[in-house]
Amino acid sequence: MSYTRRDILKLAALVSLSPWLPACAPNDPNTPTIKPTTTSNSPVTSDSTPQVIVIGAGIAGLAAAAKLQANGYRVQIIEGRDRIGGRIWTSRTWNDMPVDLGASWIHGVTQNPLTDLADTARIERTPTDYENSLVYTMDGEELDDAAVEQLEEQLVTLLDAVAELVEDTDDMSLAAAMQQVLVEQAESIDQPRLNFSINSTIEHEYAADVEELSAQYWDNDGEVVGGDVIFLDGYDQILDQLTADLTIHTGQPVNAINYTAESITITTNTTTFEAEHVIITVPLGVLKQGRIQFTPPLDATKTDAITLLGSGLLNKTWLRFPTAFWPKEPEIINYIDEQKGRWAEFLNIYHYTDSPILLGFNAGSYARMLESRSDAEIIADGMQVLRTIYGQEIPDPEAWQITRWGADPYAFGSYSFLGVGATDALRDDLAQPIAGRLFFAGEATERTYPSTVHGAYLSGLRAADEVMQA
Template identity: 40%
Template sequence: MAAGAAGGRRVAVIGAGMAGLAAARALAQAGADVTIFEARDRIGGRIWTDRSWPGLPVDMGASWIHGLTGNPLTALAREAGAALHPTDYESAAAFGAGRERPYPAEPWGMLEKAQAQAWKADADLSLRAAVAALPRWGRMTAAERDAFRAAVHRMVEHEYGADWGELSARSYDEAEGFGGGDALFPQGYDQLAHHAARGLDIRLGARLTAVRAARDGLRLTFADGSEAGADAMVCTLPLGVLQSGDIAFDPPLSPARQSAIESLGMGLLNKCWLRFDAPPPVPRADWILNLGPPADLWPEWVNPSAAAPAPLLLAFNAGPRADEAEAWDDATTLGSAHDALKAMFGSRFPAPIAAQVSRWRADPAARGSYSFHPPGTGADTRRALAGLDWDGRLAFAGEAASPDHPSTVHGAWLSGLAAAQALAG
């Protein structure tokens, strides 16, 4: 970025997640006067490392670097001195009805056929509708359909945070990836956020409620009634917040950008960390599948104990099941997760001594976990959300604005760099 293009400009960055931190760093390096305004009392956004268990950090939001080779977060982790713990999807076991079961068949063959047929149709349709239209689906028994549906829930709905009836058959998986496997952060993902934030002016507890274009730039209004001025702004608010209408834009955003905000979906993936007083009797596999019954509640488990100083298990719920479970209190959630473990491994499975539970839909600064593609949307929708508005004074970034790497931390980071470049250009 050319220093002259940004030098001396006052730029407000809304949100201290990874998109905001990336944009602020790049603009500050180019000579802009940058202030980050963050609604929460912490930085990181949907990276949230809970440190309430002494010496045992657990990531309640993002957990993995997805694809270590060529990923900008890998280099950032190296700069931050953050240790990584690789995980392998091939290191997996499946359990159900109290015993180990054969690893279930994966659904990709039928899903690829459904996707191909959807591209031949006159209009996009949901992934569920595209599968139901296949001749093979009509020939399947009820048991075969149940097994297929469970596989879709584990491998698709948990990936995208939404029911397959809400996902685009054409573009639900439209994204690029990095190679080299995935890795967790034993000491917390927030190490990257704190490293990226060094030297930046960040104001916490500053919840934006309105932004107005004025002759001399922009006027920002916050929930406490305070105001701030800027020459330009980078908006990295999560899609769910943009959809909520909590922020008033005056004048309105461009029709294409507003349409993109309304068209994309905000999915939900919630976590439950369980802590034990002794290593639980589970296999050493990284991933443990719960084949039920039921097969759609706590279907995926991660065993991170090899990289943690205390015995832990991590369980997930996604989509409608996550919305349902989010209404439970912590005790009910812990009890439900323990019931799932007893159903998988036997009634004598030891009880956890503590739990940490995420509720991303209820978080007013997120209103969900990450974005997905409903029917009729795709990478072009995200391109319409990204970029500049208001004659180049307002830029948008975040995982929802990443056409190539949506729903990922590295996508958020790269979108922040792109927004900074656009503002300076």
């Protein structure tokens, strides 16, 4: 097991902000207004029957469709939402400030295909310096550099010991492995500080609690190279590079795929489509919920992969204030609470844009708990943390946008992880084509760069290649 990857590379700053996520609360005045995609919702006629149907207009589906169409294939995309992008979702509710409710970063800009897309379109990007961060305690005190370094060393030592332990044991949760290592040190450990390190470095990265993650395989994916960048004008600019001349049917959630006959039939809530080949790019969470009925049913290898791979949760809370009561530095504001995972990270948007905005992250079980609460309760909880740091006199936010990816019926989670009993080989099983007719793409099918936007993009290109070779 190796942890010299994107999360541990950022360990010196004790933060690992993730690439994916999230879905706004329904009936909320701050919920983004979605612009309908200029596409067709009409049934496919015999004259326009495509060779390939792509299910899902996230970046995996768009990449697959664009590549196939460029190679002369007749392609159409079916999308359940009334927008494109999937877990890339740029809200433009605030006229002066695009808000990414889903993906935020290109992780590892070197030799990253998204960098090439952004370069070609001359899209402006801003680097994130994870070392430009501060850590506050539940007493509102700022940790000094020595204390932060001690936290870093403590976690690295712990992960080294866990890696050695699991070499000779059956799989267990990462939490259980940590507990075994720490059993003789329990009295000397500052548990809230250790929990903060674990949550901000591991649980935010993988959108899952260490109680859920496999001790053997939790970080068994490829190392990214180069820094991370964000799109101040919105991640949806990347989508614009892929959608030219594509036919996309929005508002068409798929509920059945029948591949018994020579022509595959796809049934949505309102109509049916037919094609020779189908690429399925819906999120793992949707497959786990059984929202699509397959005829004949998927085989055991495929269903085992769907069952054993985990669908994690990382949610965002964008808070806009009348004025900034916090400094322009740092880029990251961290908080240590008695309860693990409680508002451990804020991205300082004010640092990048001069707008008085903070972006809070919550992951795993704490994110799931918050999803069941009202916007007012979520904001009150976050403000209690901010008032601990900056004082009771600070104002309430004047606007907000809150994501609930776990409740989103087109996602049921943020991105995938490897839980206890799972291995990265399951991603290959999920990606495996069926009879040269059904193909699968999406971040959960990407073994080297799962849980990332560029991983999803690469999976779409791979699925397109498989169709062309079928």
